[in-house]
Amino acid sequence: MFENIIMLLEKYWQVFLLEGLRYTIILSAIAVFFGVLLGAFIALGRMSSIKPFKFINVNKKKKGFIHWLANFNPVSWICSVYIEVIRGTPLLLQLYLFVFGLPKIIPIKADYFFWVSLALACNSAAYVSELFRSGIQAVDYGQTEAARSLGMNKAQTMLRVVMPQAIKNILPAVGNEFIAIVKETSMASTFFVGELMTSYLKVNGVEYLALEILIIVGVIYLALTFTLSKLVLAYERRLNSK
Amino acid sequence: MIKTVDLYKSFGDLQVLKGINEHVAPGEVVSIIGPSGGGKSTFLRCLNMLETPDSGSIFFEGVDITSEKVDIDLHRQKMGMVFQHFNVFPHLSVLENVTLAPTIVKKIGKNEAAEQAMELLNRVGLAEKANERATSLSGGQKQRLAIVRALAMEPDVMLFDEPTSALDPEMVGEVLEVIKGLVKTGMTSVIVTHEMGFAKEVSDRVVFIDGGIVAEEGTPDDIFNHPQNPRTKDFLSKVLY
Ligand SMILES: Nc1ncnc2c1ncn2[C@@H]1O[C@H](COP(=O)(O)OP(=O)(O)OP(=O)(O)O)[C@@H](O)[C@H]1O
Numbered sequence: 001m002f003e004n005i006i007m008l009l010e011k012y013w014q015v016f017l018l019e020g021l022r023y024t025i026i027l028s029a030i031a032v033f034f035g036v037l038l039g040a041f042i043a044l045g046r047m048s049s050i051k052p053f054k055f056i057n058v059n060k061k062k063k064g065f066i067h068w069l070a071n072f073n074p075v076s077w078i079c080s081v082y083i084e085v086i087r088g089t090p091l092l093l094q095l096y097l098f099v100f101g102l103p104k105i106i107p108i109k110a111d112y113f114f115w116v117s118l119a120l121a122c123n124s125a126a127y128v129s130e131l132f133r134s135g136i137q138a139v140d141y142g143q144t145e146a147a148r149s150l151g152m153n154k155a156q157t158m159l160r161v162v163m164p165q166a167i168k169n170i171l172p173a174v175g176n177e178f179i180a181i182v183k184e185t186s187m188a189s190t191f192f193v194g195e196l197m198t199s200y201l202k203v204n205g206v207e208y209l210a211l212e213i214l215i216i217v218g219v220i221y222l223a224l225t226f227t228l229s230k231l232v233l234a235y236e237r238r239l240n241s242k
Numbered sequence: 243m244i245k246t247v248d249l250y251k252s253f254g255d256l257q258v259l260k261g262i263n264e265h266v267a268p269g270e271v272v273s274i275i276g277p278s279g280g281g282k283s284t285f286l287r288c289l290n291m292l293e294t295p296d297s298g299s300i301f302f303e304g305v306d307i308t309s310e311k312v313d314i315d316l317h318r319q320k321m322g323m324v325f326q327h328f329n330v331f332p333h334l335s336v337l338e339n340v341t342l343a344p345t346i347v348k349k350i351g352k353n354e355a356a357e358q359a360m361e362l363l364n365r366v367g368l369a370e371k372a373n374e375r376a377t378s379l380s381g382g383q384k385q386r387l388a389i390v391r392a393l394a395m396e397p398d399v400m401l402f403d404e405p406t407s408a409l410d411p412e413m414v415g416e417v418l419e420v421i422k423g424l425v426k427t428g429m430t431s432v433i434v435t436h437e438m439g440f441a442k443e444v445s446d447r448v449v450f451i452d453g454g455i456v457a458e459e460g461t462p463d464d465i466f467n468h469p470q471n472p473r474t475k476d477f478l479s480k481v482l483y
């Protein structure tokens with residue numbers, strides 16, 4: 001077995017590292033990057049206080065349908081539904097949906113890699129938005145009150161007071177999300193997009209050495225996630241020492 | 243300067259304010275005392291709309307700030323607030339705590355804001371701490387910083403919500419001194435406090451709030467030496483001396 005692993009590494013190292021590892025990193029990076037962007041907006045939308053029907057509650061009644069409607073926030077509602085749907089359905093289903101379903105209604109010419117990236121980013125956004133939300137809510141509400149009492153508006157308060165404090169809670173969590181995404185990109189191999197599990201499929205298709213190839217691929221995943229988790233730890237330690 | 247008309251506020255089914263009519267004149271120092279849960283903080287927080295009243299009006303410098311058409315941020319600039327738990331900004335230095343709002347709300351230049359901040363910090367004995375992190379301060383220093391932070395916006399009125407309740411006893415004095423100094427300059431102030439001696443000393447008027455209503459009010463002498471309402475008497479007998 002050991003000789004087989006050496007042989008495979010000599011013969012296919014480019015497939016494992018230059019293709020598999022590279023695509024795994026690229027896919028994860030795209031997913032997390034756009035996941036964070038989109039996730040931040042979803043978190044803000046979820047916590048927004050947009051109440052378009054507020055005007056109907058002129059007599060400030062406290063109960064009933066009118067009261068409910070007056071306090072109804074459609075943006076927050078849509079964001080919550082989005083999060084529930086993404087978190088409540090399997091990633092594999094979402095990947096199928098994006099790769100086979102979406103191109104039917106969105107007429108753009110793009111390869112599997114594009115749709116898979118998009119699916120991973122949209123999936124990640126739901127989880128990241130919850131990280132943002134809990135990170136923001138972990139900041140003492142007194143901070144918001146102090147800022148607002150000075151005349152700062154909501155955006156200034158969020159940007160200058162709440163976010164700088166929340167980011168310390170959020171960054172390590174996003175790092176952990178990155179680690180989770182690295183593992184989840186393996187599902188993209190269903191569509192043969194070139195990441196590490198695709199490398200396994202490719203090489204195994206020729207060599208029929210499933211165990212050895214899985215060990216190689218597994219070690220690469222492990223090296224990647226281990227490095228990332230060490231980075232997250234180092235960051236957390238630096239924060240705590242401040 | 244501030245006038246409340248028939249102020250009502252409830253949290254869920256709990257009626258906290260049951261019709262408060264108060265008027266704070268320019269330059270006046272009003273202390274609010276009363277038993278825990280009586281609605282003192284809620285009333286104070288309504289004054290700058292940190293709590294939205296269910297009904298009633300709050301006039302600040304002639305404008306009804308409960309109206310939804312009002313830009314509340316504009317009026318809040320003119321009302322400084324000091325909180326029980328200081329709420330200094332931990333991610334900023336002492337100086338930045340003071341300059342943040344003036345620079346981004348009033349768009350005052352960085353240097354000018356810093357200069358003004360140093361002057362204020364100097365007044366409360368925090369000048370040499372200017373570049374330290376706000377988190378490194380003691381409780382008393384944090385509260386003095388919070389006062390200066392509010393003053394930097396050059397407010398017309400200051401609202402204090404139990405500014406010394408969260409302090410270790412040995413630090414109460416230094417904060418009360420700062421407030422006394424401020425009051426002497428003629429700053430209109432509304433102070434919720436459990437420090438009866440302090441209320442007696444600095445107030446023009448003392449308001450006793452109990453059960454969501456103003457049960458009694460008057461000069462410090464009226465309230466502390468000749469209370470009329472049995473509830474006031476009862477409260478004072480428990481907290482005083
Ligand atoms: N945000 C809130 N949500 C629900 N209930 C609240 C809220 N804020 C205050 N209350 C309740 O309203 C009542 C009055 O509170 P308030 O803080 O105004 O009293 P207080 O007179 O300031 O008391 P203390 O001396 O303890 O500070 C209390 O019963 C309190 O539990």
Ligand SMILES: [Mg+2]
Pocket residue numbers: 282283284404
């Ligand atoms: Mg209170």
